[in-house]
Amino acid sequence: xxxxxxxxxxxxxxxxxxxxxxxxxxxxxxxxxxxxxxxxxxxxxxxxxxxxxxxxxxxxxxxxxxxxxxxxxxxxxxxxxxxxxxxxxxxxxxxxxxxxxxxxxxxxxxxxxxxxxxxxxxxxxxxxxxxxxxxxxxxxxxxxxxxxxxxxxxxxxxxxxxxxxxxxxxxxxxxxxxxxxxxxxxxxxxxxxxxxxxxxxxxxxxxxxxxxxxxxxxxxxxxxxxxxxxxxxxxxxxxxxxxxxxxxxxxxxxxxxxxxxxxxxxxxxxxxxxxxxxxxxxxxxxxxxxxxxxxxxxxxxxxxxxxxxxxxxxxxxxxxxxxxxxxxxxxxxxxxxxxxxxxxxxxxxxxxxxxxxxxxxxxxxxxxxxxxxxxxxxxxxxxxxxxxxxxxxxxxxxxxxxxxxxxxxxxxxx
Ligand SMILES: [Zn+2]
Numbered sequence: 361x362x363x364x365x366x367x368x369x370x371x372x373x374x375x376x377x378x379x380x381x382x383x384x385x386x387x388x389x390x391x392x393x394x395x396x397x398x399x400x401x402x403x404x405x406x407x408x409x410x411x412x413x414x415x416x417x418x419x420x421x422x423x424x425x426x427x428x429x430x431x432x433x434x435x436x437x438x439x440x441x442x443x444x445x446x447x448x449x450x451x452x453x454x455x456x457x458x459x460x461x462x463x464x465x466x467x468x469x470x471x472x473x474x475x476x477x478x479x480x481x482x483x484x485x486x487x488x489x490x491x492x493x494x495x496x497x498x499x500x501x502x503x504x505x506x507x508x509x510x511x512x513x514x515x516x517x518x519x520x521x522x523x524x525x526x527x528x529x530x531x532x533x534x535x536x537x538x539x540x541x542x543x544x545x546x547x548x549x550x551x552x553x554x555x556x557x558x559x560x561x562x563x564x565x566x567x568x569x570x571x572x573x574x575x576x577x578x579x580x581x582x583x584x585x586x587x588x589x590x591x592x593x594x595x596x597x598x599x600x601x602x603x604x605x606x607x608x609x610x611x612x613x614x615x616x617x618x619x620x621x622x623x624x625x626x627x628x629x630x631x632x633x634x635x636x637x638x639x640x641x642x643x644x645x646x647x648x649x650x651x652x653x654x655x656x657x658x659x660x661x662x663x664x665x666x667x668x669x670x671x672x673x674x675x676x677x678x679x680x681x682x683x684x685x686x687x688x689x690x691x692x693x694x695x696x697x698x699x700x701x702x703x704x705x706x707x708x709x710x711x712x713x714x715x716x717x718x719x720x721x722x723x724x725x726x727x728x729x730x731x732x733x734x735x736x737x738x739x740x741x742x743x744x745x746x747x748x749x750x751x752x753x754x755x756x757x758x759x760x761x762x763x764x765x766x767x768x769x770x771x772x773x774x
Pocket of ligand 1: 447458459492554722
């Protein structure tokens with residue numbers, strides 16, 4: 361007896377058991393995982409994944425930066441594939457679900473197609489991206505970043521961990537320096553299932569997060585330089601006090617984020633005054649500004665406003681100013697049609713769902729640069745992640761995997 365494609369469901373117990381088995385590789389000390397990129401435990405996790413993928417009928421290729429692609433043939437095997445996956449590396453005190461869920465739910469989709477004898481027109485590929493976490497080798501999302509052209513292969517090879525070990529050497533050592541070019545791949549669609557890593561779905565009793573995009577962020581260091589002088593003898597109007605510029609700059613920066621409500625964010629997380637004495641006007645103030653918004657154009661406009669504001673207040677108060685960009689995560693808007701498809705798939709399966717913007721970075725940020733991409737979130741307990749106590753319910757994980765299954769079926773066409 362064959363199951364009609366629309367009646368297919370993933371095997372929740374098989375998915376859960378695989379997540380549990382993976383959690384035993386590089387198990388942490390408090391119930392979570394320590395399976396950092398390119399360690400022996402990462403190698404063991406990768407090897408287990410490859411065994412599972414081959415057993416599910418896939419052929420496996422590894423690219424120059426260790427990204428793994430497990431491919432299930434399509435009826436039209438020359439057609440651009442549908443890609444789904446995430447990462448297997450974890451933080452030093454990471455959870456059992458972050459990344460792993462995206463890989464193993466995609467594997468579960470392939471197992472379900474294989475067990476039911478369902479052929480898709482397009483090939484389906486399960487991807488394991490290298491070094492997503494960025495805790496051993498900076499930057500995060502490195503493997504997908506090389507494929508998207510954000511970094512070169514050599515740049516990746518030259519990254520070093522805290523002990524000075526090179527990414528390229530460690531990749532070679534664990535046997536995952538492949539030969540397939542790490543370059544943009546033609547893909548019909550890319551999906552990444554992930555735990556939310558935030559509290560919204562759980563607090564609203566909602567099962568599926570339909571992710572519209574990833575918040576963009578800029579980090580700046582702002583330095584205001586005036587002249588240090590005695591707090592007593594110097595009249596207020598004869599000072600070059602950097603605070604005179606800092607106050608309108610900070611108020612103005614908050615107003616920039618408020619004008620971009622509800623998604624605009626501005627955070628000033630620190631303030632350093634020099635020399636830092638109670639009875640001395642500081643000569644120098646230095647503080648970081650963190651600006652965020654999910655829409656690239658809005659975020660860029662916020663940045664331009666901040667720069668103009670700092671400059672104008674500097675001139676007005678005779679304060680020298682510098683604004684240095686120290687980090688940037690581009691705002692990503694996922695493919696509108698694919699987001700609609702995930703939403704209607706979740707609704708069609710009878711799951712409660714809502715749209716969300718991801719506050720955290722994911723490999724999908726990079727795949728969206730070369731292929732239509734969308735993400736599926738499921739709740740996690742207390743919104744907790746990057747913590748060994750990270751938890752998610754088998755029922756929610758199964759629901760997300762069923763949304764992934766039917767999103768893949770619709771894009772890969774049975
Ligand atoms: Zn992740």
